[in-house]
Structure formats: C-alpha cells, structure tokens
Amino acid sequence: MRLHRLTVTAFGPFGGTQTVDFDELSAAGLFLLHGPTGAGKTSVLDAVCYALYNEVPGVRQNPGQRRLRSDHADPHTPTEVVLDLTVGGRRLEITRRPEQQRPKRRGTGLTTDKAQSWLREYDAAAGAWKALSRSHQEIGEEIRQLMGMSREQFCQVVLLPQGDFARFLRAGAEDRAKLLGHLFDTRRFAAVERHLAELRTAAQHRVRDADERLLALAHRMRQAAGTASEPDGAPFEDLSPGDPGLAGAVLEWAALARSTARERLDAAASARRLAETAHAAAQRDLEEARELDRRRRRHAAARQRAEALAAGAEEHRRDRARLERARAAETVAPVLEARERAEAEHRRTALAEERARELLPADVAQASAERLAELERAARQELGALDAARHAEERSARLADELAALERESGADEDLLREADEWLAGWEATRDAHQRRVDAAAEAASRAEQLARRLDTVRRQWEAARRRDSLSREETAARAELLEAHERALAAKQDWLDVRARRLDGIAAELAGELSDGTPCMVCGSPDHPAPARPGARHVDRQAEDAALERHRRAEEAHHRAERRLDSLRERLALAVEEAGETPAAELAERTAGLEAEYAAARRTAADAADARAAFDRILREHEARRAARQEAERRTASRTSTRDALLRERSELEEQVARARGGAVSVARRAGELERRAALLAAAAEAASAAEAAARRLKEADARLADAAWRAGFDTPQAAADARLADHEQRLLQRRVDDRQAEEAAVAAELADPELAGAAALPPAGTAGAEAALEAAVARLNAAVAADAEARRRCEELDRLSARALADARDLAPLREEYDRVARLAGLAAGTSAENERRMRLESYVLAARLEQVAAAATARLTRMSGGRYTLVHSDARGSGRGRSGLGLHVVDAWTGIERDTATLSGGETFFASLALALGLADVVTEEAGGLRLDTLFIDEGFGSLDDQTLDEVLDVLDSLRERDRSVGIVSHVADLRRRIPVQLEVVKGRAGSVVRHRGPKTG
The missing domain is CATH 1.10.287 (Helix Hairpins)
Structure with a gap:
C-alpha cells in the first residue's frame, strides 16, 4: 500500500481545503509531521483511516468525542476527504462525505445531507479515471479485500496511534492469532482443523451406530427366535459396542437359531394338516343339520302368514273401495280449486271497496263507479288551473330566503373584515x-x-x-x-x-x-414333562x-x-x-x-420540531388565507346592494299573483293539496267498485262449472266430491297397503307349494347342538395349529431377514473402524490434543508460530541497533495456560543479564522502540509473504519523547534505512529535536480560521 495524495475539506480542525502530497514527502523515505498541540497532526491520520474504512481510529470514531466536520468551516462548504493511493497493484481514489447539516437552498434553517462515498480507478491505458461504485457497502468490501485488514488491524500495523503503540507487543496469544491470521491468510489451516474434527466426529458416530445396530439386531433375533428355540447361552450377551468379537459372536448364534427354528416349523406344519382335515368333516355335518332345521321353520312361518291374510280380507276390500272414490274425485279437483280462488277474490275486492268508500264524503260515498270517475276528472281539471299560482308562491318563498341570506352574508363579511384587520396588524x-x-x-x-x-x-x-x-x-x-x-x-x-x-x-x-400335559416339548419332542424348571426368586x-x-x-x-x-x-x-x-x-x-x-x-x-414547523407553515397559510378572504369580502359587499333591490321588486309582483289565486285558503299550495287528496280518494274508490263487480260475476260462473263437474264424476253434490278427496300422501299410503297385501298373498302361496319345504316338515326335528360342539372343538384345534405354524414360519422369516442384515452390517463395520482410527489420529494431531503432539499446538497456531518467528527475527535486526545491542526479540512456543493457544508467545532477551523475560517488563522508551521494531518486522514479513500485502507507508504517532538522545539517533538510523526497500515512514511528533534531524516535514499550523498544512523540505526550510 502506498499513499499518493490526501485532500481534506472542512474536516476536523481544517476549515478550508488542505492537500498533503505523500509522493513528495515519501521521496526522502523519512518525513516528520509536526505542529503545536491541538493543531491537527493526528487529524491527518484520521483522514487517511476515514477515507479507507469510513471510520476514524479508536475512541475518535464516537461522534460525542470528536465531530468530523470542522467548526471553522463555512456553512455552505461540505466536509469531504479524498485519498489517492495504490493498493494491490491498483491506483484508486476514494472520496468520503459524512452525514452533515447545511443551510436550506430555499427559506431558512438547516437540512441534513446523507453520507456519500465514491470510488474511482485510474485506467493507465486510457489515461483517465473511471468510476467504480457509490455504494458504502461495495466500497467497504472492496477496500477490505485489497487491504486484507480491518480498521483496528490497520491502526496497529500502519497507523500506530497515540496510546495504542505497544498493543501488539503486549497482546495475548488469541489477539496475536487474529491479527496474524488476517495478514497471512491462515484461514485454510483453521478450516483443515475443523474439517478433520468434523470427519473424526462423523467417523466415530458411524462406528458407534454400526456397533449399536449390530447389537440391536442380535437382540431382535433373540426375540424373534423365542425362548423355546433359544440355544443354551448367547455369546454376544457379554459383549458391548466396540468389542472386535461382537460380529463373529452374533453371526454364530444366528446360524444356530435359524436351524432350531426350521425344525419347529416342520413339526407345526404336520399338526396343521391333521387339524384342517378334522375341521372340514365337522363343518359339513353342522351345515346339513342347520339346512333341515331352516326348511322346517320356513314352512311353519308360511302357514302362519296365510292365517293372518284370511283374518284381514274385509279391511282389504274397504281400502280398495276408498281408493277408487278418491281417484274419481281427482277429476273434480281442478274445478273445485278454481271456485275456491274465485270466492277468495270476491271477498278481497268487496273488503277493498268498503274501505275505499269509507274515506269519501257522505254525499258521494254510495255513488256508482261511473259517478265516482266523473267527480275525479272534475277535481283534476281544477287542480291544473292552480299550477302557475303555486309556482309563483314557491318562488316568492325562495326570494325571501335569498334576501335573508344576503343580510346574513353582509353581517358575516363585516365581522371577517374587522377580524382580518386585527390579525394582520401583528x-x-x-x-x-x-x-x-x-x-x-x-x-x-x-x-x-x-x-x-x-x-x-x-x-x-x-x-x-x-x-x-x-x-x-x-x-x-x-x-x-x-x-x-x-x-x-x-x-x-x-x-x-x-x-x-x-x-x-x-x-x-x-x-x-x-x-x-400331552403337548410335545418343542426342544426334545417328548409329550411327558416329569420335572419342568421353576423360576427362581x-x-x-x-x-x-x-x-x-x-x-x-x-x-x-x-x-x-x-x-x-x-x-x-x-x-x-x-x-x-x-x-x-x-x-x-x-x-x-x-x-x-x-x-x-x-x-x-x-x-x-x-420533540417540538414537528409541531414548530407545522405551526410555522400553518401561520404562513393562514396569512395568505386571511389576505385573500379580506379581498373577497370587499368584492362581495360591493355587488350585494344591486342584487337586493332586484329581488325586492320581483317578490312584490309575485305576492300580488298569489293573493288572487289562493282564494279562501291559507296558501295556494294548501288549496292544491286539498284538491290532490280528493282526486286520489275518488280514483281509488272508483277502481275498487269496478273490481268488486267483476269478482262477483266470476264467482257465479265458478259455482255453475263445479255443479256440472261433480254430477259427471258420479257425486250427488260438490261437497260429496270434496269429502272423497285424499291428500297425495294418504292416497300413496293406501295404494301401498293394497299392493303389499297382494304381494304377500303371492309369496305365501309360493312357499306352501314348495315340495322341499313340505318334505322337511314331514321329517322329525334335526339336532344341531352336538354338531356345533364338535365343530367348536375342531376349530379350536385348527386355530392352535395354524397359530403355531404361522408363528414358526414368522420366526424363520424374521431370523433369515435379520441374519442377512447382520451379515451386511458386520461386513461394513471393519472399514468404518479402520477409517475412524486413521481420521481420529490426524484430527488429534491437528487440534493439539494428541499425545503425539508434544507441545499441544494446533495446526493454525503452528503456521502462525512460524510466521511470528519470522517477524521476531526481522524485528530483532532493528531492535538490536535501536537498543545498542542489548535486546533481542525471540519467539516462544511454550504451552499456554488453561485453554489459551500455544506457540504464539513473544519474549525479550536482555544481553546484559542473559535472562529471557516477558515484553511487559520493558520500560516506556524500551517498549516504544521494541514495538516499532516489531511493527517494521511485521511489515517486512508481510511484504515477503507470497500474495501478501505490501506495506510501503508507515506512520508512527508520538512516543519519541520517551527516548534519550543516543537511542533516538539509533531509532532514526533504523527508520532511515527503510528507504533501501522503497518504503517511507511518517513520524508524528512535536519533539523539537526531530525538526533538526528530519529535513522533510509536513507542518500543521493552527489559527482562528482553522488549521493549514505546509510542506517543508531541505530547500524550502
């Protein structure tokens, strides 16, 4: 990893935009980052870490401890960090913007911008940058894969921050293992450990399951064989899962059990054949006796049924006569039902006419239907003449309402104007x-x-x-x-x-x-049992x-x-x-x-934010609404006067027209309502009278048709035809009774004419009790023989099936046991639990110990120079205490005393340069590791103040020698003597407007 350029804007103490050219600083191999306390030296390292991992080191990532945005920045300038670096052979540019507040573009107040990230890669062939991603997650995953380290590991190896200088030196075995495992990618060895442990567990389970299945099969075979066929003793009883002789004992015992079971099967089959022959003979005798008895009972039952039929002959003749009259009455039924409908309609129409006439005035209540219709037409003509006057009366009422509404609106507008003027004043x-x-x-x-x-x-x-x-x-x-x-x-x-x-x-x-007694023994075959064994206590x-x-x-x-x-x-x-x-x-x-x-x-x-914003928006809307309402009220007031005058003139003309039309009534509408009700009553009465007259005529015609139909069906009167009718279910029941009687007569005649039944009645009764007793005894003997044969056959089949399974399981068991022994030995060695692993060291720890030994050797080359030849770092592969890892210890050898001691016993200055030597050694080994991350840039934040002049010279000589490997080291310190010793510097200067950076070299001074 090599840093090229860092640009920060409104970040930490930097109010404006500051650029750090790491290529210029790294050209000398060793440069100094200095400035007064609080100027922002550490903020430069924070910016590098933030650009890579979207977080700053240590506790500074807590927003409550230190905000990323500068307090000196202009409100309109966004906080931004841009880092240009080469990592994994790729030239990348990372841009980060944290979540921050800025002034709103419209109106007043602040708004929050979400965090943003950009990742670009330089395309050397095209000579331009190309965008890769704007996703936080994608960028973070890409950087983590290229760096091979988390933020905490990066701060330990590359950005050694204040207070965390000696953490790796004094770390425990587990913490060292995590860091080294990520740097050297030893996850494959840990995966080998887990895989071997899983293979061992799986193989152990397979062997145990195979042993348990084999033993379970032996017990199932023993149960299948039964106590009567079990040989003396079972050799597998004294064995348990894991014993090598278990399979042979089970198979030997199974062979003996199968032989005994087959002998029992032959004896049971012979007994079953004899019992089947005796059972068939007893069954034939019983069936012949039962058939004779059944025929005698059928003939006696037929004679009893014939006597019962003779006793009910008179009732059968009455049922047939009643059924014939009901069928004759069915021809009169449609006419009878039509007469009943006509009578019901006549009663209904007469009642309706009576009710309609009761609502009429007394002078026309008894008028004919034609007279009532004439009176209705006269009322309708008078009602039509009042339509125009009624519409004028309704319009006059609406005009009164409109005038009242105008008066209310005038008062409301005056109140609105007064209230709006008062509100707008404040x-x-x-x-x-x-x-x-x-x-x-x-x-x-x-x-x-x-x-x-x-x-x-x-x-x-x-x-x-x-x-x-x-x-x-x-x-x-x-x-x-x-x-x-x-x-x-x-x-x-x-x-x-x-x-x-x-x-x-x-x-x-x-x-x-x-x-x-009398049953052969299933072991020796003897029917005598002189001294059977008795169960003990x-x-x-x-x-x-x-x-x-x-x-x-x-x-x-x-x-x-x-x-x-x-x-x-x-x-x-x-x-x-x-x-x-x-x-x-x-x-x-x-x-x-x-x-x-x-x-x-x-x-x-x-909590008041939403309410405050809503209240502010509400008063803005109310201000606009009140201004608009005030203007609208003034416009309405101006137009309301002319409208009122026109409505008053129209109402006066309509009132004169209504007064002429209503006569003596309260209103035209009241007069029209009276006429409408009179016309409706007259129309209803006329219609009811007409309907009643028509219903009377139809009832008279129905009476005539009914009398004619009854005479034609053979009834003296219509009432006789009605009495002879039967309901459908009564007629069906009567027909079924007649049909059943005829069927019973035919069946009884057939039974009495059967010669077999008559012949059986002439014979003496058959005795079935003896035949049934003989059959029951034969059935009992047959059931016992069949059960014994089935049980013997089932035992043989079960033993054959279980024996085959036991033989297959025994063949599969040997390779499983051999595989388990081999895998268990390898897993124990890899996990450090085997006695053959003398130091109890896990496979991953063994690999990491080798890497740590290389790191200690590389660190010693520099530590010896820094300490004047006194100290040497050595790797310790001593066993850890408790469940801790072995082989990841670090000790320091003091050449002055010859004693090897723990690194925690070093003083503050000694701890500093020992930690520095270890970090440099770690960087060397990582670089040399095939496929490892090359660490071309290291930063050291403070700690030089704890060194004396001689040790400081030696430390700087070691750091200066790193340029031989094209590596640069940045020292972050305010020690004044370092400014004289290190010519290439990056100075951070603080001021009221924020801090700025200045590059200083041998030429610039």
Missing part, C-alpha cells in the same frame, strides 16, 4: 416568534441523532455483556448436567446388563412355562429386559443431547465474549443509563 411579530421556535427545535434534533448513534452502540455492547454473563452461567450448569447424564447413562447400561444376565439364568423356567421376564434396554437407550440419548447443548452454549458464549469484550455488564449498564438520560433530554428538547 403579523411580523408572530412570524419572527415561530421562526425562532423552528430553529431551536432543529438544533436539538441534530443533537438527539448523534446521541442515538452512540446509545445504539453502547446498548448493543451491554446486551452482549448480559448474554455473555448469562451464557457463562448456563455453560457451567450444562457441564454439570452433562456429567450427571453421563453417570445416569452408565448406571442404566449396567442395570440393563444385570437384568439380561438374570433372565438368561432363568431361561429354562420360561421354556417350561409354555409346556402342557431373581428371575425376570422378557418385558423387564426390554424395559431395561429402553431405559438404557433413553439415558444414552439424554447424554448425547447434553453434549450437543454444551457445545452450542460454548459457541454462543465465544460470540458474546467477542462482541462484548471483558467490560463488566454493570459498567456498560451505567454507561447506557447515562446516555439514555442525555438522549431523553435531547429528545424532549427536539
């Missing part, structure tokens, strides 16, 4: 007061945004610290839980082995429990053994779950520690509470 003072309120709220809002960003950072760190403390407690509890689960798993396994041994001891009693059955095995499996699963939970907690704890650091949660909580109080105060002050 406009200037009101506007100034609201403007001051808006400005004050905007300033408070800006302060609240800055505090919010600080509070968010501290709050996330506090939450991480609380997670760290909580996970630490959970991790302790999980370790205890894992130990307890391990003990329970061991106890459950021992209990299962004890129960299995007790069952095997009493297995003969289980076999004897299945014996019965400690004997357990198969259910107890299965329960113990299940408890063992559950305990193992609980143990595995506890292991996984502990691993997860450890990973989450490491993440929380990395995010929160070592700061106590209480301290972070106190810091968070302080920031929250400060932020709340700023928010309360800024």
Whole structure:
C-alpha cells in the first residue's frame, strides 16, 4: 500500500481545503509531521483511516468525542476527504462525505445531507479515471479485500496511534492469532482443523451406530427366535459396542437359531394338516343339520302368514273401495280449486271497496263507479288551473330566503373584515416568534441523532455483556448436567446388563412355562414333562429386559443431547465474549443509563420540531388565507346592494299573483293539496267498485262449472266430491297397503307349494347342538395349529431377514473402524490434543508460530541497533495456560543479564522502540509473504519523547534505512529535536480560521 495524495475539506480542525502530497514527502523515505498541540497532526491520520474504512481510529470514531466536520468551516462548504493511493497493484481514489447539516437552498434553517462515498480507478491505458461504485457497502468490501485488514488491524500495523503503540507487543496469544491470521491468510489451516474434527466426529458416530445396530439386531433375533428355540447361552450377551468379537459372536448364534427354528416349523406344519382335515368333516355335518332345521321353520312361518291374510280380507276390500272414490274425485279437483280462488277474490275486492268508500264524503260515498270517475276528472281539471299560482308562491318563498341570506352574508363579511384587520396588524411579530421556535427545535434534533448513534452502540455492547454473563452461567450448569447424564447413562447400561444376565439364568423356567400335559416339548419332542424348571426368586421376564434396554437407550440419548447443548452454549458464549469484550455488564449498564438520560433530554428538547414547523407553515397559510378572504369580502359587499333591490321588486309582483289565486285558503299550495287528496280518494274508490263487480260475476260462473263437474264424476253434490278427496300422501299410503297385501298373498302361496319345504316338515326335528360342539372343538384345534405354524414360519422369516442384515452390517463395520482410527489420529494431531503432539499446538497456531518467528527475527535486526545491542526479540512456543493457544508467545532477551523475560517488563522508551521494531518486522514479513500485502507507508504517532538522545539517533538510523526497500515512514511528533534531524516535514499550523498544512523540505526550510 502506498499513499499518493490526501485532500481534506472542512474536516476536523481544517476549515478550508488542505492537500498533503505523500509522493513528495515519501521521496526522502523519512518525513516528520509536526505542529503545536491541538493543531491537527493526528487529524491527518484520521483522514487517511476515514477515507479507507469510513471510520476514524479508536475512541475518535464516537461522534460525542470528536465531530468530523470542522467548526471553522463555512456553512455552505461540505466536509469531504479524498485519498489517492495504490493498493494491490491498483491506483484508486476514494472520496468520503459524512452525514452533515447545511443551510436550506430555499427559506431558512438547516437540512441534513446523507453520507456519500465514491470510488474511482485510474485506467493507465486510457489515461483517465473511471468510476467504480457509490455504494458504502461495495466500497467497504472492496477496500477490505485489497487491504486484507480491518480498521483496528490497520491502526496497529500502519497507523500506530497515540496510546495504542505497544498493543501488539503486549497482546495475548488469541489477539496475536487474529491479527496474524488476517495478514497471512491462515484461514485454510483453521478450516483443515475443523474439517478433520468434523470427519473424526462423523467417523466415530458411524462406528458407534454400526456397533449399536449390530447389537440391536442380535437382540431382535433373540426375540424373534423365542425362548423355546433359544440355544443354551448367547455369546454376544457379554459383549458391548466396540468389542472386535461382537460380529463373529452374533453371526454364530444366528446360524444356530435359524436351524432350531426350521425344525419347529416342520413339526407345526404336520399338526396343521391333521387339524384342517378334522375341521372340514365337522363343518359339513353342522351345515346339513342347520339346512333341515331352516326348511322346517320356513314352512311353519308360511302357514302362519296365510292365517293372518284370511283374518284381514274385509279391511282389504274397504281400502280398495276408498281408493277408487278418491281417484274419481281427482277429476273434480281442478274445478273445485278454481271456485275456491274465485270466492277468495270476491271477498278481497268487496273488503277493498268498503274501505275505499269509507274515506269519501257522505254525499258521494254510495255513488256508482261511473259517478265516482266523473267527480275525479272534475277535481283534476281544477287542480291544473292552480299550477302557475303555486309556482309563483314557491318562488316568492325562495326570494325571501335569498334576501335573508344576503343580510346574513353582509353581517358575516363585516365581522371577517374587522377580524382580518386585527390579525394582520401583528403579523411580523408572530412570524419572527415561530421562526425562532423552528430553529431551536432543529438544533436539538441534530443533537438527539448523534446521541442515538452512540446509545445504539453502547446498548448493543451491554446486551452482549448480559448474554455473555448469562451464557457463562448456563455453560457451567450444562457441564454439570452433562456429567450427571453421563453417570445416569452408565448406571442404566449396567442395570440393563444385570437384568439380561438374570433372565438368561432363568431361561429354562420360561421354556417350561409354555409346556402342557400331552403337548410335545418343542426342544426334545417328548409329550411327558416329569420335572419342568421353576423360576427362581431373581428371575425376570422378557418385558423387564426390554424395559431395561429402553431405559438404557433413553439415558444414552439424554447424554448425547447434553453434549450437543454444551457445545452450542460454548459457541454462543465465544460470540458474546467477542462482541462484548471483558467490560463488566454493570459498567456498560451505567454507561447506557447515562446516555439514555442525555438522549431523553435531547429528545424532549427536539420533540417540538414537528409541531414548530407545522405551526410555522400553518401561520404562513393562514396569512395568505386571511389576505385573500379580506379581498373577497370587499368584492362581495360591493355587488350585494344591486342584487337586493332586484329581488325586492320581483317578490312584490309575485305576492300580488298569489293573493288572487289562493282564494279562501291559507296558501295556494294548501288549496292544491286539498284538491290532490280528493282526486286520489275518488280514483281509488272508483277502481275498487269496478273490481268488486267483476269478482262477483266470476264467482257465479265458478259455482255453475263445479255443479256440472261433480254430477259427471258420479257425486250427488260438490261437497260429496270434496269429502272423497285424499291428500297425495294418504292416497300413496293406501295404494301401498293394497299392493303389499297382494304381494304377500303371492309369496305365501309360493312357499306352501314348495315340495322341499313340505318334505322337511314331514321329517322329525334335526339336532344341531352336538354338531356345533364338535365343530367348536375342531376349530379350536385348527386355530392352535395354524397359530403355531404361522408363528414358526414368522420366526424363520424374521431370523433369515435379520441374519442377512447382520451379515451386511458386520461386513461394513471393519472399514468404518479402520477409517475412524486413521481420521481420529490426524484430527488429534491437528487440534493439539494428541499425545503425539508434544507441545499441544494446533495446526493454525503452528503456521502462525512460524510466521511470528519470522517477524521476531526481522524485528530483532532493528531492535538490536535501536537498543545498542542489548535486546533481542525471540519467539516462544511454550504451552499456554488453561485453554489459551500455544506457540504464539513473544519474549525479550536482555544481553546484559542473559535472562529471557516477558515484553511487559520493558520500560516506556524500551517498549516504544521494541514495538516499532516489531511493527517494521511485521511489515517486512508481510511484504515477503507470497500474495501478501505490501506495506510501503508507515506512520508512527508520538512516543519519541520517551527516548534519550543516543537511542533516538539509533531509532532514526533504523527508520532511515527503510528507504533501501522503497518504503517511507511518517513520524508524528512535536519533539523539537526531530525538526533538526528530519529535513522533510509536513507542518500543521493552527489559527482562528482553522488549521493549514505546509510542506517543508531541505530547500524550502
């Protein structure tokens, strides 16, 4: 990495635009950056870091500690940093603008511009710059990949800032590992460690799973074989997963179990064939007896049904006669229904006529329909003559309303003009007061945004610290839980082995429990059992053994779950520690509470921003509205007088016309309403009278048609036809009853005519009880024989299937065990846990230790010169304490005493030049590393004041020698003696208008 040019505008103490030409400064190899305290020496380094990482070093990134925008800058000048550099063989230009406030282009007050970034690359072929990106994220990712370092690592290796000078020298093994791992890209070795550990775990699980599957298959084969066929003893009972003889023992026992099971299958098949023959004979005898009994019962039932039919013959004749009359009445039904409709219509129209006549005056209430129609036409003619007068009366009323509205509008406009004059008189003072309120709220809002960003950072760190403390407690509890689960798993396994041994001891009693007198023994074949074994006091059955095995499996699963939970907690704890650091949660909580109080105060002050802006906009709109309303009111007042005079003349003419037309009524509208109601009543009465007369005529005609239809259907009167009708469901029910009777008669006749039933009735009753008892006994014997045969066949099939699986699993187990042994040895060596790894050093640590040894050697070449030959840096590969890394230690050897000691024992000046030598050595090794980042520019911020004159000369000689490698070093210091010793300088001069930079060389002085 080589810096070419830096341009800052309104940044930190620099009020204007300042340019630093690093090419000119770096030409001498060593240059000095100096100036008075507070002038802005460190701000130059801040600008470089800000351009690269969009952040400034250390605590200066906190907006509450130091703002990026200069207090000396013109409000219209934006804060900007432009850095021209070469990194990774590419010439780049990075431009950064932070979030900042500027005056509004229209109106008064401030507005906030968002942060912006630009990235350009110089195209040597075209001789011009080309734009790459304007995205913060894309630019940040591009720079991080090219630099290969985070902001903190860059500040440690390139920009050694104040207070952080010796951090790498005194860092712990883990911190050194992180920095060196990023610089030398050793992630592939850490990935190898993780991959080997994953392979070991996977191989271990495969071996364990294969052993457990094989042992589980053995137990399943033992259960499938059954106690009666089990050979004496099971050789695999004393073996556990991992024993090399497990597969052979299981396969040997399986072969013996299959042979015994096949012998039992042959005996069961012979017994089943004999039982099937006896069962078929008993079933035929029972079916013949049942068929004879069924025929006798059918013939007796047919005789009883014939007697019941003879008893109901009279009722059947009545049903048929009633059904015939109902069918005859169906022909009269349409005429009868039409007469009922006519009668209902006549009643309705007569009632309507009566109600309509009740509403008429007494002198015309009994008039005929024709007379009522004539009276309606006369009322309609008189009503038409009043239309013009009615419209004149309505217009007159509207004119009165319009005149009243004009009077109200005149009064409202006078009030509006008076109120507008009073409000506009105080406009200037009101506007100034609201403007001051808006400005004050905007300033408070800006302060609240800055505090919010600080509070968010501290709050996330506090939450991480609380997670760290909580996970630490959970991790302790999980370790205890894992130990307890391990003990329970061991106890459950021992209990299962004890129960299995007790069952095997009493297995003969289980076999004897299945014996019965006269039944051949399934082991020896004898039907006599003179001395069967009896279960002892400690004997357990198969259910107890299965329960113990299940408890063992559950305990193992609980143990595995506890292991996984502990691993997860450890990973989450490491993440929380990395995010929160070592700061106590209480301290972070106190810091968070302080920031929250400060932020709340700023928010309360800024809460009025929206209301203030809205109020200001509101009074602006109100000012415009009042001015416009005042002008409109004046215009309306001028035009209102002529309108009022015209309306008064028109109303006088209309009132004369209405008075002539209304007669004795209160108004023309009242007179017209009376005529409309009279005409409507007359029309309704005339229509109702006509409808009633027509309905009476239709009822008389319906009576005549009904009498004729009843006579034609054979009924004396219409009422007789109506009485003979049946509802649809009654007629269907009656028809079904007649049909059922006829069907029953036919069925009974067929049954009594059957010769087989008559012959069976003549024979004596058949006895089925004896045949059923004989069949039940035969069925019982057959079921027992079939069950025994099926069980024997199932055992043989299950044993064959399980044996094949066991043979396949046994063949797969050997290569799995060999693979696990090989991978476990490699993973232990890479992780530093194997006894063969004498220093317990991880693979990544081993690689980093080699790099650190190179760094220490390179640093010693300069440290020896700086210390006058006294000190030498050496790499230590001693084992770390606890869980810390091994092989990443750094010690210093004092040639005056010959003692190797820790670097923390060095004095302040010694620490400075030792750290400087280490940083230079680190830069050399990184440069020499294939594919590593070349660090052509280094900055050293302060620390030279702690050196005496002789040591200072030696340090400067070492730094001056760097030019041999085309490398430059910038020293940031206000030590006066350095100005005489280093001719090339960049001076930062402070003033009331802000600081400026000046380049000084051997010629400029």
